[in-house]
Structures are given as C-alpha cells and as structure tokens.
Amino acid sequence: MVLNLVLPLAGLLAAALLWAAGAGWLAGVTPVASAFAPVPTGEALLQLVQGRDLWEHIWLSLQRVAVGLVIALVLGVPLGVLTGLSAWFSKATTPLFQFARMISPLSWMPIAVMVLGVGDAPVYFLLAFAAVWPILLNTAAGVAQLDPNWLLLARSLSATRRETILRVILPGITAHILTGVRLAIGIIWIVLVPAEMLGVSAGLGYFILDARDRLAYSDLMAAILVIGVLGYLLDHAARSLHRRWLHT
C-alpha cells in the first residue's frame, strides 16, 4: 500500500531531477535553455493557471476531443456492429480497415484542409479519423464475444428486434466499446496537439507554437506538463468508466 504511493512518487521525483540536470547542461550550451528548467517552468505554470488564457485553450482542446470522440462513436459503433454481425461485411472491409488504420491521420491534414477549409472542421476530421478504428474494432470484437445464451434468453422472451439490440446487444458490448473509447482517447490526445498546430488559433497545440513564437520557453514547458496531466486524467476517467460499468 505504502509502496504503491511511494514508488510512483519516487519515479516522478527522479524524472524531475533528470529534467533539472538536463536543462542545466543544456543551459551551459545555449543560455536561453535555462527557461526549460523545472523552477522557471513551475513559475510559468503558476502564472498561467491564474490567468484566463490557458483555461480557454484547454477548454477548446477538450471540446475538440469530445467532438472527435462523438463522431468516432457515431461512425465506429454501427460499423463495428455490422462487422461483428455480418461475415460478409467483415470479409469485405477487414483489409480496408487494417490498411486505413495504419495511415497516420496527420498525413490527411493537407487534404482535410483543402476539402474542409481552415478552422475546426479539419481538426475534427483528423481526430475522428484517428479514433474511429479502435472503437470500430473493439465493437466488432464485442459483438463476436456476446454470450450466445443472452441472445437465447432474449429469444425465449420473444424479444423484438429493438429490445434485443437495446437491452442485450448494446449493453452487452458496452464494456468493449469503453475499451475502444479508452484507446481512442489516448490516440486523440496524441493527435490533437499536432492537429491544432495548423489552421486554428486556439487550443493546446496552438498554444505550444505560440509560446515558441513568443520565445516564452517556460510557458512551452508548462503547456507540455499540462498536456501530460490532462491526458493522464482523461485516461483515468475512461478506465474508471470501464470498471464502473462492469462493477468489478
């Protein structure tokens, strides 16, 4: 119990020490790098959390995560159900999906901007495109692993199609969908920052580039910390959602 608390803290402390040592060494090479060190970063972070700007960037980024995730769910769950139910559809689409999934979503950026224009739309597209695969594949796996007795039970109750889908199939695959959501959030969070570096004027990705342009390197480091912490919290939320659903 104590170890569970002490060891992670020790790891974080060691990382902070390495960070300080690295920044110190780098400052010897290029003096401007002293702004990367933990102490100025901490000061910058303190400044930022007291202002409004950072919160607005965070709020926008989280909104984009939500929109991307919702689009991915709206597309991924029905496609996953179809893949899981229909051997035909699955055979026809598996190579395509495996192929598309391995293309970095960011490679679509120029095309997305050309088609959708600058602004939020291409970012949503990239996030949804990155997130749809884990959701689709996990949904399909969930359908394939449904307990056949559940379906038999539904049939023994003369369940309508709607009752079978809403009361058995969807809740029955929700744990898998939540696994997909957790993976999707991880991917979205990684794709978000570079996606926000093009064509938008707010968000954490934009904030990083902006800090660079302002030569505000401590702000830049602070933003990196914020991104890490938020990602950790998002993943934690997705995990606990999964646990709560299964009541384990």
Next chain:
Amino acid sequence: MNAPAVAPSALAPAPASEAVLAARDLSFAHPGIGTVFEGVSLRIRRREIVALLGSSGCGKSTLLRVLAGLAQPARGEVRFLDAPLAEPHPRSALVFQQPSLLPWLTLADNVGFGLDFAHQPRSDGAARRARVAAAIEAVGLAGREAAYPAQLSGGMAQRAALARALAREPELLFADEPFSALDAITRAEMQALLVDVVHRWHSAVLLVTHDIDEALLVADRILLMGGSPGRVLREWTVDMPHPRDEHPEALTALRLAILGALRHSS
C-alpha cells in the same frame, strides 16, 4: 417457507393430469450435417419433473430447443398448453449450464429481466417487483438484490439464474444441465432447491442431464435418449417421495437398470 407472492394462475388452471407440453413425431436436422433426432414423441404433464438423460452429443440440447420453441422441427408438432407452439411460450423459461446473467444489471434487475418486454403478458411494475422479490426469496438470495453478477459466487449466480426463470412463473421450466458446472456440494443443494421451488411454483420441469443420480434424485420420470439419429429409447417412472437422498438404497435397482440401458444406448 413463503408461498409465492403471486400464484401462477393467470391462465385458467388446467387439471393436474393435463399435459403442459406434447410433442409428436419430431425430427430435426442441421443443414448439411444430418438428422440429429427423429420420431421423438413425448408428453410432460403439469407439475411433472422429467429428466432427459443421454450420452454426450445424442441431441438433448437440440431437442430442448425445439421443445422450447427456439428452433423449428423438420417434422412433427409441439403443443404447449394444447396450442401449437410457433415461438417460445411466455409461460416457459430457460436455465442454462452457465448462469449467463447480464453483468451490467443488479441481481434484482437480472431476475426481472424481460418481464416488461412487448410480447410478455401485461403486468404493472408493482406486480413485477413482487414476482422478482418472491423468486429471489425462494432461492435464498434475499438481501443480495443490489449485488452485481461479478460479486456473486458461481452457486449464487446459478441460484439467480433459477430465480430469473421462476420470476416468469413458468408452467414449464427448461433446464439444460443447469448444475453440471457446480461443485458437488453446491450441486446437491441446488438439486434440492429445484425440487422445492418448482413444487411451490406448480411448474413442470424438463431437465437435461447426463448425471443418472441427478435424474434419480430430482425426476418423476426419466427419459433415455440415444442412438443416431437420436430417439427416446426408454422411460422409467420414479415413484418415490422427496427428499430422496435419505434412502438412496431404494433407488439402487433402478439406477442399475438405467446404467445398463445407458451403456447400450449409443
């Protein structure tokens, strides 16, 4: 022991001798694989516990599905309460080898699952809750209503599955090897519980098993299935009061006769 809160009397009570289920000349084939069983006729009377015994793969589960209305026979007819059966009857219920509870629902919601479905007999929420409470009480899980399946032991989960079937106040309970995944002590408890609750619920039971002792302890009548394609080869009446485990020696002769027939059945 409590009587069930709602007496299973929504349908006009039939005389106790009348058949709940009557099957005539059933046969069933899997496309491309062949005939599973053929020429099966059987009757299950009201409140009667019938064990269907047979070696592995002889078609017991398939026959149970056909009798439950979950699969259509190639030939023959199944009548439930004297009406042809085209789909599962609302007054029948299933128990499987695995509890197959829905992990996202509480015990109480699992037991009440489906009672509100469109094709189930209309009943208001209070009546449904009373049926669920009576069923949970009867299987000895009172106080556990809010637990989730992940928090139940295997034996408790199978009790919950039995309660789920009882909540439907079945005229006929179909049970496919319901206790074979349980340890010996839990299994014996569950066998006694099954006899107790179906007597109180006035339900008939079709119990698929390949455990002779289970059939002898529980059933009023034992059907032996075997052969290829499968048929009902023999039947025995077990005319002995419950609980039977107090006088196992009285069943020895019957046990040996069934064992001999089972050896020659496949």
